[in-house]
Amino acid sequence: MKGSLIIVGFFAIGTLCGIFHLIPFDMTESNISFYALCALMFCVGLSIGNDPQTLKNFRSLNPRLIFLPAATIMGTLSAAALVSLILPHRSAAECMAVGSGFGYYSLSSIFITEYKGPELGTIALLSNITREIMTLLCAPLLVRWFGNLAPIAAGGATTMDTTLPIITRYAGQQFAVVSIFHGFVTDFSVPFLVTFFCSI
Numbered sequence: 001m002k003g004s005l006i007i008v009g010f011f012a013i014g015t016l017c018g019i020f021h022l023i024p025f026d027m028t029e030s031n032i033s034f035y036a037l038c039a040l041m042f043c044v045g046l047s048i049g050n051d052p053q054t055l056k057n058f059r060s061l062n063p064r065l066i067f068l069p070a071a072t073i074m075g076t077l078s079a080a081a082l083v084s085l086i087l088p089h090r091s092a093a094e095c096m097a098v099g100s101g102f103g104y105y106s107l108s109s110i111f112i113t114e115y116k117g118p119e120l121g122t123i124a125l126l127s128n129i130t131r132e133i134m135t136l137l138c139a140p141l142l143v144r145w146f147g148n149l150a151p152i153a154a155g156g157a158t159t160m161d162t163t164l165p166i167i168t169r170y171a172g173q174q175f176a177v178v179s180i181f182h183g184f185v186t187d188f189s190v191p192f193l194v195t196f197f198c199s200i
Contacts (some may be wrong), residue, residue: 011125030172038109053178069185072153073193076102094120097197101128102186103135103163104157108194131156134170135163143170152179157190 008198035164084092101108105128142150148171155163160183
């Protein structure tokens with residue numbers, strides 16, 4: 001949770017700098033966000049490929065739990081599409097693009113900002129940070145009310161890193177491999193789904 005609050009703090013500082021023009025450099029006239037996105041994608045690939053336990057974790061997974069990430073993706077996209085019904089100024093594709101972040105706020109918000117502009121990118125950032133914070137705060141309640149897989153589905157792409165400790169604490173150590181696999185699949189789907197819905 002501390003990491004999420006730090007991200008929100010940097011976001012607030014950046015917003016204030018933009019409002020009061022504290023940075024003389026005009027970010028809107030440069031490709032700096034594109035280069036930041038490329039660097040971020042490189043780091044994501046490096047972190048996944050550098051983990052020797054990834055393949056071992058996948059091999060020990062119960063075959064039935066392979067469908068958990070698919071259920072999370074379909075559930076999130078369905079809910080995002082339903083939300084568009086009460087937001088007349090936002091299309092279903094835009095809402096689904098925001099939902100496609102699955103808690104991966106740094107990557108999805110940059111993609112959406114590139115495709116749809118800073119307003120929707122900001123919404124994506126706040127939406128995905130909120131998803132991570134709610135998972136961190138509500139994991140014990142989710143386990144009690146909905147079962148051990150509930151905090152994993154709620155965490156989305158964050159279940160392989162930031163929310164993993166809280167999930168294993170309340171759901172049990174035996175769900176660590178499931179959580180890592182779930183986070184890996186949803187994490188991997190983010191750039192494809194976000195760009196797909198942004199291009200519609």
